[in-house]
Amino acid sequence: MTSRVLGTVDRANYFFSSLKLNFGFTVFFDVLIVAIIFYWIYLFLRETRAIRILYGFIILILAMFIARIFNLILLNFILKYLTTALVVAIPIVFQPELRRALEKLGRPRFWTEISLSHDELAKIVDEIHDACKVFSSQRVGALIVIQRRSGLREYIDSGVELEAKVTAVILSSIFFPKSPLHDGAVIIVGGEIVSASSILPVAEVEPGRNLGTRHRAAIGISQVSDAVAIAVSEETGSISIAVGGDLERRITGERLKSRLQRLLRTNIKEESSLFAWFKRRKKREEEKP
Structure with missing residues (x-):
């Protein structure tokens, strides 16, 4: 088990060291695109019941990672096939949500936060x-x-x-x-x-x-x-x-x-204290006779 843990740690160290050596505009752009995609997925899913499934999926991935590190054979076996079943089931169960996600991608309002003064x-x-x-x-x-x-x-x-x-x-x-x-x-x-x-x-x-x-x-x-x-x-x-x-x-x-x-x-959209102070001052001046 110790050798397995060390092997996982070594692979992680190799990944981050190679990322550090090859870091440049291309890697930065790659990470940025992936971050934007995940952020877009979160923005959409938080408006639907699928957000709970996403949280559960993240927990399953963490559990698989822990089971693999500590060589928990039975748990790893169960989680592996459970995750495979979920990957197949999610597109079927959430087909309407996935269709709306593609439709919403082209809507400008999707990229803006709705807030009020x-x-x-x-x-x-x-x-x-x-x-x-x-x-x-x-x-x-x-x-x-x-x-x-x-x-x-x-x-x-x-x-x-x-x-x-x-x-x-x-x-x-x-x-x-x-x-x-x-x-x-x-x-x-x-x-x-x-x-x-x-x-x-x-x-x-x-x-x-x-x-x-x-x-x-x-x-x-x-x-x-x-x-x-x-x-x-x-x-x-x-x-x-x-x-x-x-x-x-x-x-x-x-x-x-x-x-x-x-x-x-x-x-209510938050305003900086300085901006809010100027706004209140301007309003008081306008209200003066």
Whole structure:
């Protein structure tokens, strides 16, 4: 076993020493391309359920490496054939995701991070708040999902894709009872409504809890992602918010606004302290009479 460990270490030392001797523009360019490819794969997979498979695959590779170093014959045998089976199964199971990955490669928006300024976030929260107040007063059922860090691509693709600003008027037109898009959820990413009539996973609830499909879907999407889901009941007009699998029911409009402002801080783009100071100073000067 000692000779096997030394052999593995020697091969690693040889690889890094040869890399050091031959290091130049070509090697740097090669490493850069591989890094970009892996980063692109991560950017895509983090928006899908396949990210969990990727983490599991990395753990399997590490386990194989450890089994090989310490000559764990049985474990190495099992992991070898398990990995082979996974390599064959992954393209079959995740065929839709792989197809979308190739489609997204040519989209410019894929390469940009979606973030908001404080003012943009405040505007969006106000529009959602105003829309929910209208839904509540008129007993209009609604389900709004706001993406945070976890991607929601597979749920966006289940609905009708849109590119619309987040305004109370547009949200009202979508959830108007006679609208063809009123069933399902609206999904908001950044400052845009990206889909309507989307299908969400429905959570199993405890016996005795009187929850409709919208509220169960709000809980369901918050269980599988870090998204914020808002549900408005068409029977009672009450507003509920779901985060992390927990549902807070019958909240007021002001409570909704404060919760959204706190929960969506992760969507705010960071600014350097110096830039932020100049921006605040300029705003104060503009407000002076």
